[in-house]
Amino acid sequence: DVKMTQSPSSLSASVGDRVTITCRASLSISDYLSWYQQKPGKVPKLLIYSASTLEKGVPSRFSGSGSGTDFSLTISGVQPEDFATYYCLQTRNLSLYTFGQGTNLDI
Amino acid sequence: QVQLQESGPGLVKPSETLSLTCTVSGESLTFGYFWDWIRQPPGKGLEWIGSVYHAGTTYYNASLRGRATISVDTSKNQFSLRLSSVTAADTAVYYCARDRTRRLDSWGQGTLVTVSS
Numbered sequence: 001d002v003k004m005t006q007s008p009s010s011l012s013a014s015v016g017d018r019v020t021i022t023c024r025a026s027l028s029i030s031d032y033l034s035w036y037q038q039k040p041g042k043v044p045k046l047l048i049y050s051a052s053t054l055e056k057g058v059p060s061r062f063s064g065s066g067s068g069t070d071f072s073l074t075i076s077g078v079q080p081e082d083f084a085t086y087y088c089l090q091t092r093n094l095s096l097y098t099f100g101q102g103t104n105l106d107i
Numbered sequence: 108q109v110q111l112q113e114s115g116p117g118l119v120k121p122s123e124t125l126s127l128t129c130t131v132s133g134e135s136l137t138f139g140y141f142w143d144w145i146r147q148p149p150g151k152g153l154e155w156i157g158s159v160y161h162a163g164t165t166y167y168n169a170s171l172r173g174r175a176t177i178s179v180d181t182s183k184n185q186f187s188l189r190l191s192s193v194t195a196a197d198t199a200v201y202y203c204a205r206d207r208t209r210r211l212d213s214w215g216q217g218t219l220v221t222v223s224s
Contacts, residue, residue, distance in 0.1 A: 001169075034210045036153075043202065043217060044153065049210035087153055091209035095166045097143075097155040 002026055002090050006100030013105060017078045021086050021103045025069045029092035035064055035073045038102075039084045047086075048073060075105075083107055109134040111203050111215035119197075119222050125190040129203030129215055136181050137161040141206035144177060144188045146199040147217075154199075158206055159186050193222045 003026040013019045023033065031051035036044040046055045048064035051071055061076045075082055088100040115127035129142070136142060144156040157167035159177040167175050171190070179186040190197060198221050205213040 032209055036211070038153075043214045044211070045214075046210055046212045049212075055210075055212065089153075089155075089211070091206075094141075094158070096168060097158075099153040099155065102152045 001096055002029060002092060002098050004088055004090055004098050004100040006088055006103055008103060009101060010104045010106070012107065013078050014107065015078055015080060019075050019078055019105065021073045021088075021105075023066075023071045023073075023088035023090075023100045025071075025090055025092075028068045029090045031067050032090055032092040033064075033066070033071050034089045034091065035062075036087045036089065037082075037084045038087065044087065078105070109205055109213045111205065111213060113201060113203050113215045113218040115218060115220070117219060117221060119193055119220060120224050121194055121222055122192055125188070125193050125197060125220055125222070127188045127201055127203075127218065127220070129186050129188075131184050131186070131205075134205075136179060136184050136186065140208075141166075142179070142186045143204045143206045143211060144175075145202045145204060145211070145214075146197075147202070148196075148199040156188065156190075156201075195222050198222045 005024045033051045035048040038044040052064045063074050086103045110132045112130045119125045141158040143158040157177050159165045159179050174191045176189045200217040202217045203215045204211040
């Protein structure tokens with residue numbers, strides 16, 4: 001099974017900061033990685049897929065990078081609406097998708 | 108634009124079977140994607156439960172130890188989840204989602220299922 005280690009578990013930032021969240025896979029997953037944003041009481045929203053492709057309609061301040069085992073999500077210039085929990089998801093193996101533990105981004 | 112909506116009982120007794128249905132509108136289930144179930148216990152992270160293809164192929168999270176069954180009804184454009192022998196640990200918000208080439212790009216609003224006597 002592929003295990004995903006997401007860090008940090010929580011992160012404090014100010015508006016305008018550049019923040020980076022990382023996910024490490026226990027074995028290579030190529031670029032089968034996506035990132036999701038979830039606000040309290042809301043549905044997760046797809047931000048990035050294939051490790052670095054921005055989903056349509058997502059602001060360009062969000063970016064993703066990585067391949068193999070190490071991945072990152074960067075927000076360049078955090079906005080008030082970005083304070084949320086972020087999850088990575090590996091989809092390398094159709095028979096077991098795995099989410100990271102989540103990163104809570106707060107002010 | 109595709110829309111998904113979960114439905115089913117909000118309360119299930121321990122040891123019984125949880126049954127949920129996801130109704131898809133705006134796109135046919137036979138278009139060619141997988142359709143997934145994901146859950147989130149209160150205050151915790153997301154857990155992938157499994158997926159189904161319109162032709163019936165299914166995949167499941169092995170951690171559920173065979174308790175989950177996902178099926179599809181293309182005539183109603185719905186897919187369903189059954190989770191047997193539930194315990195309090197299965198209390199969660201259950202989401203259905205479209206699995207578009209290995210990314211979950213459309214989600215239902217989620218439905219809270221509580222396991223309690």
